[in-house]
Amino acid sequence: MxxxxxxxxxxSLLLLAACGSNSDSSKEEKxxxxxxxxxxxxxxxxxxxxxxxxxxxxxxxxxxxxxxxxDRLNKIKQGSSDVDVIFLSDYYAQQGIExxxxxxxDRSKISNIDNIYDVxxxxxxxAYGPAYTIAQFGIAYNxxxxxxxxxxxxxxxxxxxxGKITIPSITSTTGPMFLDAASLxxxxxxxxEDQAFNAVKDLMPSVVKExxxxxxxxxxxxxxxxxxxxxMEMYFADLQEAVPNAKFVTPSEGGYAVLNxxxxxxxxxxKELSEKFIDYILxxxxxxxxxxxxVDSPVxxxxxxxxxxxxxxxxxxxxxxxxxxxxMKFVNGNLQNWIDRWNRELVQ
Numbered sequence: 001m002x003x004x005x006x007x008x009x010x011x012s013l014l015l016l017a018a019c020g021s022n023s024d025s026s027k028e029e030k031x032x033x034x035x036x037x038x039x040x041x042x043x044x045x046x047x048x049x050x051x052x053x054x055x056x057x058x059x060x061x062x063x064x065x066x067x068x069x070x071d072r073l074n075k076i077k078q079g080s081s082d083v084d085v086i087f088l089s090d091y092y093a094q095q096g097i098e099x100x101x102x103x104x105x106d107r108s109k110i111s112n113i114d115n116i117y118d119v120x121x122x123x124x125x126x127a128y129g130p131a132y133t134i135a136q137f138g139i140a141y142n143x144x145x146x147x148x149x150x151x152x153x154x155x156x157x158x159x160x161x162x163g164k165i166t167i168p169s170i171t172s173t174t175g176p177m178f179l180d181a182a183s184l185x186x187x188x189x190x191x192x193e194d195q196a197f198n199a200v201k202d203l204m205p206s207v208v209k210e211x212x213x214x215x216x217x218x219x220x221x222x223x224x225x226x227x228x229x230x231x232m233e234m235y236f237a238d239l240q241e242a243v244p245n246a247k248f249v250t251p252s253e254g255g256y257a258v259l260n261x262x263x264x265x266x267x268x269x270x271k272e273l274s275e276k277f278i279d280y281i282l283x284x285x286x287x288x289x290x291x292x293x294x295v296d297s298p299v300x301x302x303x304x305x306x307x308x309x310x311x312x313x314x315x316x317x318x319x320x321x322x323x324x325x326x327x328m329k330f331v332n333g334n335l336q337n338w339i340d341r342w343n344r345e346l347v348q
Contacts, residue, residue, distance in 0.1 A: 032060045034273055037076075037086040040066030042295050049289050054280050060273065069173075076101050076265060084268040085277055089173050090123050090131065090259040094328035097128055103264040105129055109275045112282035112300065117320050119257060120299040124328060129263035132281050133296035136314040136323060137174050137256040140239050140248045141228035142221065150228055153181045153251045157199075162206045166217055166229035169210045170342040176331045177256040178230050179338065180324065184253050193338070197345060204346060218242060232258055237294070237312050250319065257314075257323035260296075291315070 038046075043064070051062045065072065065083055069092040075081040077099060088096065096102050104127040107113055113121055113130055120131035141150045147160040156165055168174045182203070183196035208226050211217045214235045220226045222242035231239070233255075236248045262281060264274045280286060287300040297314040298305075305315055314320070 032058075032270070032273065033063055034060050034085065034270055034277060035063045035065060035081075035083045036277075037065045037067075037072045037081070037083040039068065039087065040064070042293075045293055045295055049293070050281075050286050053285075054277060058273065058276065073101075083265050084270045085262060085264055085274045087132070087260060087262050090261055090328050091173055091176070091331060093129070093261040093263055094124055094332050096263065097124055098329075098332065101266060102128055103266045103268065103271060105264060105275060105278070109272070110279040110282065112279050112284075115284070115302055116282055116299040117301060117317070119320060119323075119325060120259065123259045123261060123325070129261050129278060130282065131259035131261050131299060132278075132287075133260050133290070134299055134314050134320060134323075135258040135260070135297060136233040136250065136319070137177050137230060137258055138233060138248060138250045139228060140221070140231045140236055140246055142224075142243050142246055144245055145224065145227035149247075150249060151252055153253050154185050156206070156228065156230075157185060157203055161228060163208060164227040165203075165206050166209055166211050166220055166226045167200075167203070167207055168230060169212045170335075170339050172212050173258065174230065174232065174256070176326060176335065176338070177258075177324075180326060181230070181251075181253070181256070193334075193341075197341060200342075200346060214238070221246070233312065233314055234297070250322065254322050254324050257320070257325045259325070 043066070054060070055062055065075075065081060069088055072086065073088060073092050073096055076083060076086065076096065086096070107126070110130075116130060117134070120134060122128070123131050139150055139153070139156070143149065145164065150156070168178050170176070170179065179196050179200065180191055182199040183191045186192065186195035186199045188195050208220065209216070211220070214231070217229060217231055218235070218238045221239050233248055236246070239246045262278050264271060264278075268274060282300060284300050284302045287298040288303045290296040291298040291303055291305060291313060292309055294312060301317070305313070310316070
């Protein structure tokens, strides 16, 4: 009996060990990782409100690779990154496409593309990623320091603003947009390089300084060095904090759409998960959270905001349709020439 009992006990222990092993294995099931390249602003909000629900629903860990557009794109070019999904402004995303860095997407797996504004669906072509947010490039001004309200791009050329404005550097994200606006001011519906540069040359006596970083604009505005200048609406809250009376306007000729895109890196082994992530980012829930927290303007047309919630955001079909968009392939093909010409003819 003792021998039989010993055998039974040993067998039971083996079975328990096996069960315990399976249980531990289940608990230690490997979590997938999705590496997302992004700017890093509002990181706490994105981690808690946007990424965490996706992680929990898909048993995935989102790892962030943060930095500015140029640095993050350069890491991809050099092959020194294991990024799966990348957020970039449309200008830099076009460079990535031309350098063959992005995979194509299967739009049948991203159903929420059908629920976003047309301008956001395929800003750089059907094969590549959509825009997940739209910012507006318009004009901000201090009404206490101008002779009359600013309503138009043309108003920046007013003699009353001589020595009172800033404009974006040609190498900044919005530099080419301002060059296009100068062409509009010169009376050309289609972009005319010579007319645009002549118009900017006429404006330069009014320019205190070109800005490359938004912080430069905010500092000049807060200190009263400038009274007005073109800026993206998403940064207007910083101006208003410094100058509560500040105004932001969509120029009568139309503002410009600044499109931030999301793309999949070529060679990723997480393409299916990456497409699922893009679909999630475009969904009503994620878009609504970002909008109501004043983080990103929504592109999902199902997001409904009150007037209060929409303050400071680029929101509403009428406004979105009024914005100009640039052909980023054309911009990339001409930008170096524009930079050289700007430095020769305009920089003093």
